Amino acid sequence: MSNLAALPIILPLLAGIVLAFFHKRIKLVRIVSQVTAVINLIVVAVIFWKVHTGGSIILETGDWTAPYGIILVADILSITLVLTTNIVAVACVFYAPRTLSESQESFYFYSFFFLLITGVSGAFITGDLFNLFVFFEVLLMASYGLIVLGNGKVQLRESIKYVLINLFSSMLFVTTISFLYSVVGTVNMAQIAQRVHEVDQKGILTTIALLLFFVFATKAAVFPLYYWLPRPYSVPNPVVSALFGALLTKVGVYSILRVFTLIFVKDISATHTLFIYLAALTMIFGVVGALSTNNIKLIIAYNIIPAVGFMLMGIGIFTKVSISGTIYYLIHDMVIKGVLFMLVGAIAYAAGTSDLRKMGGLIHHYPVQGWFFFIASLVLAGIPPFSGFIGKLLLLQGALAEEQIMIVGAALVSSLLILLSMIRIFIQGFWGEEKELAKPERKKTAAKMAWPIGLLLSISVLLGVGAEWFYPSVESIADYLMNPQIYIDSVLKE
Amino acid sequence: MEFIMAILAGILFTTGIYNLLQKQLLRIIIGTGLISHGAHLFILTMGELRRGAPPILKEGVENYTDPLPQALILTSIVISFGVTSLLLVLAYRASRINGTDNMEQLRGTDYE
Numbered sequence: 001m002s003n004l005a006a007l008p009i010i011l012p013l014l015a016g017i018v019l020a021f022f023h024k025r026i027k028l029v030r031i032v033s034q035v036t037a038v039i040n041l042i043v044v045a046v047i048f049w050k051v052h053t054g055g056s057i058i059l060e061t062g063d064w065t066a067p068y069g070i071i072l073v074a075d076i077l078s079i080t081l082v083l084t085t086n087i088v089a090v091a092c093v094f095y096a097p098r099t100l101s102e103s104q105e106s107f108y109f110y111s112f113f114f115l116l117i118t119g120v121s122g123a124f125i126t127g128d129l130f131n132l133f134v135f136f137e138v139l140l141m142a143s144y145g146l147i148v149l150g151n152g153k154v155q156l157r158e159s160i161k162y163v164l165i166n167l168f169s170s171m172l173f174v175t176t177i178s179f180l181y182s183v184v185g186t187v188n189m190a191q192i193a194q195r196v197h198e199v200d201q202k203g204i205l206t207t208i209a210l211l212l213f214f215v216f217a218t219k220a221a222v223f224p225l226y227y228w229l230p231r232p233y234s235v236p237n238p239v240v241s242a243l244f245g246a247l248l249t250k251v252g253v254y255s256i257l258r259v260f261t262l263i264f265v266k267d268i269s270a271t272h273t274l275f276i277y278l279a280a281l282t283m284i285f286g287v288v289g290a291l292s293t294n295n296i297k298l299i300i301a302y303n304i305i306p307a308v309g310f311m312l313m314g315i316g317i318f319t320k321v322s323i324s325g326t327i328y329y330l331i332h333d334m335v336i337k338g339v340l341f342m343l344v345g346a347i348a349y350a351a352g353t354s355d356l357r358k359m360g361g362l363i364h365h366y367p368v369q370g371w372f373f374f375i376a377s378l379v380l381a382g383i384p385p386f387s388g389f390i391g392k393l394l395l396l397q398g399a400l401a402e403e404q405i406m407i408v409g410a411a412l413v414s415s416l417l418i419l420l421s422m423i424r425i426f427i428q429g430f431w432g433e434e435k436e437l438a439k440p441e442r443k444k445t446a447a448k449m450a451w452p453i454g455l456l457l458s459i460s461v462l463l464g465v466g467a468e469w470f471y472p473s474v475e476s477i478a479d480y481l482m483n484p485q486i487y488i489d490s491v492l493k494e
Numbered sequence: 495m496e497f498i499m500a501i502l503a504g505i506l507f508t509t510g511i512y513n514l515l516q517k518q519l520l521r522i523i524i525g526t527g528l529i530s531h532g533a534h535l536f537i538l539t540m541g542e543l544r545r546g547a548p549p550i551l552k553e554g555v556e557n558y559t560d561p562l563p564q565a566l567i568l569t570s571i572v573i574s575f576g577v578t579s580l581l582l583v584l585a586y587r588a589s590r591i592n593g594t595d596n597m598e599q600l601r602g603t604d605y606e
Contacts (some may be wrong), residue, residue, distance in 0.1 A: 130566055137573045144580060148587075156588035157600045160519070163584060167526050167577055168514070174533040174570050181563070182540035231602065 004047050005059035005074040008082050008121040011040045016114030026105050030097055033110040037093040040117075041086040044079070051079045052473065056490050058127075066492045067191045073127035073491060077327070077477050081124045081254060084331050088246045088338040089117050091456040095342050096239045098449045099349070104149050104237065112149075115142035116243060123251045127491055129180070130187040132255065133173050136219070140166050143248060146240045147232060155235045162232035169218040176211040183208065190491035193263045193484055201266035209264040209271050213256065220252025222312055223282040226305045230289060233304070234297040238345020241297065245304055246338035253311045253330060260315055261323065261481040262488075268318060275316030280407050282309030283414035290421040294356040296348060296429070299421055300340045303380065306414050307333045313407055314395050322398025324478035328470075329391030332379075335460045336388070339376050339453055343369065346449045347429060352437040356425060361434035365443060368450050370430040372457055377426060379460050381419035387464035390471070499539040506532030519585045519595040523578065530574035537567045 015036040019029055051057055056075040060066060074082075093113065100109060119139025126132050147159045181187055183204060184195045196205055214225075221229040233244050264271055286305025293299060307329070314326030348354040350366050363370040375386075382388035392415065399408050463470060480486055506528050513525030541563030549561035589595035 130569070134569060134573070137577070141576065141580070144577075144584070148584065151587070151591070153591050154602065156584070156591055157602055160581075160584060160588050160600070163577070163581055164514075164522065164526065167581070168529065170577075171526070171529050171533045171574070174530075175536050177566075178533070178537040178540040178563070181537075181566075182542075187562070187566070 002057050003059060004050065005057045005072040005125060006061070007047065008040070008044050008074075008079075008086075008125060009072075009118055011036070011043060012114040012117040012121065015040075016111045016118060019114065020108060020111040023108050023111065024106050026102055029105070029110055033114070034093050036114070037086070037090045041083075041090050044083050044086045047074060048079050048083045051076055056487075058491060067186055067188045070131050071127035071188060071190070071491055072125050073487070074125055075487065075490070076473075076480055077258075078124040078254075080327075080331065080473075080477065081250070081334075082121045084334045085117065085120050085124070085247055087459060088243070088334055088456065089113075091338060091342070091452045092239050092243055095242070095449060095452040098445055099238050099345055101150075107149060108145065109149060112142045112145040113243070115139075116146065116247070118142075120247050120251055124254060127189050128187055129189055129192065130177055133170065133177060136173070136251070137170060139248065139251065140170070143244065146243070147236050149240065150237060152235070158232040158235045161228055165218065165228040169215050172211070172218075173215040176208060176215060179211070180208050188491070189258070189262060190488045194488050194492065196263055197266065197484075201264060205264070206267050206270050209260075209267075210274075212259055212264075213271065213275075216252045216255040216259070217278075218252075220249050220256060220308050220312075221282075221305055222278055222308055223285050223305075226282065226286065226308075229304065230298055230301040233301040234295065238297075238341055238348070241301070241345070242338045242341035245301065245341045246334045249304055249308055250330060250334050253308060256312065257315055257323075257326060257330075257481070261318075262484045265318075265484060272316050272318045275312050276404060276407050279309045279313035279316055280410035282306065282312065283410050287414045287417040287421065291417060291424075296344050296354050296356055296359075296425050297341075299356075299425060300337075300344050303340070303418060303421065304337060306418060307337070309414070310392065310395060310411065313411065314398060317395075317398045317402050317404060317407075319398050319402060320475075320478050320482050321394055321401065323481055324471075324474045325391055325394030325396075325398055327477050327481075328387070328394055328474050331474075332387040332391050332460065332463055335456060335463065336376060336379050339372075339456045339460060340380065342449070342453045342456070343373050343376060344425075346446055346453065347373065347425075349449070350439060350442055350446050351429065351435075352439045356428050358435055358437050359429040360432040360438075361430070362438060363430040364434060365438070365440040366430075366446060368454075369446065370426070372450065372453060373430070374426055375461065376457060377419065377422035379457075379464065380422060382415050383419075385464050385467075387460055387467070390464055390467045495543045496539050499535055499543065503532045503535040503539065506535065517597045519589060519597065519600075522597070523581050523585060526581065527574075527578055530570075530578075534567050534570055534574075537563050537570065 059072040061070045119135050122135035218225045283306040290299050290302035311326045314322040351359045379386040382392040510525045510528030513521045541560045544559050547557045547559045549559045
């Protein structure tokens with residue numbers, strides 16, 4: 001037992017609260033939040049190292065022993081994701097001053113930002129299903145604040161839909177938890193898992209499992225519940241989109257991964273087989289959406305959906321190789337989606353429009369952005385040696401070993417189409433003649449925008465090129481997930 | 495008792511969803527409120543309803559109520575309270591700036 005497990009939640013929470021008190025003094029707020037974000041990253045990195053070498057850090061809050069109190073579990077999976085979250089957060093906090101207007105910045109942007117990080121880290125670390133709901137609400141509340149920042153006509157209109165769909169799924173989450181409570185009599189994830197394993201997962205438990213999947217799938221944007229995602233994600237400020245695209249849907253994916261590797265693993269033919277079909281449909285429909293529009297922000301927002309499909313595919317196949325593919329893809333996707341949303345924000349800023357048909361010839365004035373975008377496209381589509389390729393390779397290996405040919409076909413076709421949708425932006429936006437809307441005079445700010453993006457992109461490239469170093473730890477996480485008993489024993493200490 | 499509560503929660507859910515499918519924004523918000531009430535009733539019902547017993551687990555106390563659902567429902571009520579008030583403000587701003595509170599007209603197109 002150690003208080004370290006609570007630090008990734010408490011630090012950003014404190015920062016968010018403190019920053020709210022002097023929100024009008026923008027320069028001070030900027031410096032404080034940048035410093036806090038970096039400190040937070042260092043602290044999380046230290047905790048990551050400790051977990052990596054010494055095993056899970058578990059905190060029983062308020063000294064209430066395991067099944068009774070709220071448990072915080074910083075195990076190898078959750079702390080890895082918290083670390084990735086904080087890397088994206090640092091890049092966002094340095095990118096934010098370039099793209100937000102002063103009024104937006106003084107309107108509590110940084111407070112909401114840190115509360116969002118609190119919610120995301122909390123959702124990753126908690127070991128209690130009801131507490132997971134609470135942290136979902138924390139991050140959603142912060143995201144409601146962020147999505148309306150700027151107060152535009154379209155923004156307000158889309159944010160209502162965003163709030164409504166999330167509110168509905170949250171209420172369903174509460175209902176599902178109460179069903180589960182009446183059946184197993186606990187909300188502690190380890191104890192739920194223990195009891196579900198004992199009774200061999202009868203019909204009612206599978207029903208509850210599917211209800212929980214419905215809730216998480218709404219948050220994660222799985223087919224057919226992705227319809228709410230693209231528009232609300234494409235309308236706010238680029239930095240807000242980057243945070244949303246990198247973190248929010250991934251919390252949903254993480255919850256599916258956690259619940260369906262720890263708790264509901266006894267009736268795989270009912271739940272996990274369904275995931276494989278849904279994953280295939282998610283990939284295809286998401287990528288068709290990305291090809292259907294000329295708005296570059298919307299193209300990137302649609303590209304979130306097939307990525308969720310890839311991650312779900314690994315969970316559906318449910319072997320060690322495919323789960324490690326899912327974890328690799330999850331980490332890769334958090335980083336690359338942050339990069340892409342920020343880049344597309346910079347491109348739209350440079351071009352003066354986000355309509356692809358009115359763009360062209362940007363490479364003359366913005367070569368750095370152009371090449372960044374080109375590399376990011378290759379990373380996203382999964383061209384070797386980049387990180388998307390490693391994740392997809394593991395997923396396809398897992399699928400082929402289980403002879404799931406249908407999903408392999410869907411994955412390959414959608415990868416190809418993702419590349420097409422991305423290269424379309426590169427060709428039409430950067431090649432050809434310059435259009436009159438282009439703003440070559442914005443070079444200076446664009447250059448300032450470029451370095452946080454470059455930082456994040458280099459991490460993404462490193463994830464792919466240095467796969468040899470990262471793969472063993474990803475494999476050990478998958479090993480750990482495939483043996484739920486380790487988690488149960490470490491929490492309940494039996 | 496559980497039976498009646500389950501039916502009541504079901505009625506709240508149905509009316510809530512009916513309201514959620516309306517076009518007027520205010521009705522939709524009322525719908526979400528009804529649904530969250532239904533969910534809260536469910537939490538209470540699922541923890542077994544019992545009257546006249548203290549929510550304490552102590553040596554010597556044989557008959558007690560489960561305190562956990564009450565803790566859960568409190569948290570959940572506070573959260574839905576917050577979200578509903580935020581939603582009301584948001585709906586007010588959005589209908590002011592967009593000039594309508596009809597969801598049909600708030601649908602939006604790709605190019606604007």
